[in-house]
Amino acid sequence: MKWVTREHVHVDRTACPWLIKRFVDRRAQFIFAPLEKIPGIVKKEKAIPYDCPDVELGHHGEECSFDAIVKKYDVRDPVVLEMARIIRAADTDHMDLAPEAVGLEAVLAGIAYSSKTDQDAVKMARKIFDALYVHCKLKTIREKHKVELERMDKAQRREFLRKKLNE
Numbered sequence: 465m466k467w468v469t470r471e472h473v474h475v476d477r478t479a480c481p482w483l484i485k486r487f488v489d490r491r492a493q494f495i496f497a498p499l500e501k502i503p504g505i506v507k508k509e510k511a512i513p514y515d516c517p518d519v520e521l522g523h524h525g526e527e528c529s530f531d532a533i534v535k536k537y538d539v540r541d542p543v544v545l546e547m548a549r550i551i552r553a554a555d556t557d558h559m560d561l562a563p564e565a566v567g568l569e570a571v572l573a574g575i576a577y578s579s580k581t582d583q584d585a586v587k588m589a590r591k592i593f594d595a596l597y598v599h600c601k602l603k604t605i606r607e608k609h610k611v612e613l614e615r616m617d618k619a620q621r622r623e624f625l626r627k628k629l630n631e
Contacts, residue, residue, distance in 0.1 A: 465489050465493070466510065466511035467481070469494070469502075471498055473585050473589075475551060476523075479555075479589075482586075487541070488537045494583070499517075520536065528551065528556055544597075546603065547600050550568060553565035555569075564599070568596065575589050605629070
């Protein structure tokens with residue numbers, strides 16, 4: 465399937481391709497275009513628009529496009545739900561929602577401005593979102609096993625967490 469969004473990607477428009485490829489459509493192809501050309505691309509390519517004004521998979525209220533895709537495609541992974549909170553905070557300038565938001569926005573701005581194309585930016589950002597996924601999974605594991613982890617030394621904690629990540 466083809467997906468289309470605005471050119472000059474940043475937080476949401478780099479996070480959504482990661483989410484789509486990982487949880488919705490592994491064979492997805494992405495088109496980045498000037499806003500005024502998107503309706504024609506949707507019609508011609510039968511592409512699904514996201515992170516554009518007045519589309520189903522866009523911003524609604526306090527939520528960003530990442531949230532809309534999570535809801536539409538019923539992504540229930542609790543790790544993705546935690547990521548959504550961080551991405552929403554970074555994308556909507558509500559940095560107070562998640563302490564990681566400031567760093568995520570800074571790194572993605574660096575990627576966006578240093579990449580030659582939006583495709584390059586999305587490709588580079590994929591590693592960031594893979595790492596953010598692991599970070600959020602670790603948070604979940606640490607919360608679930610807090611008492612056990614408190615009884616371990618640093619080396620034991622590291623081994624325990626690595627094992628749990630791979631389950």
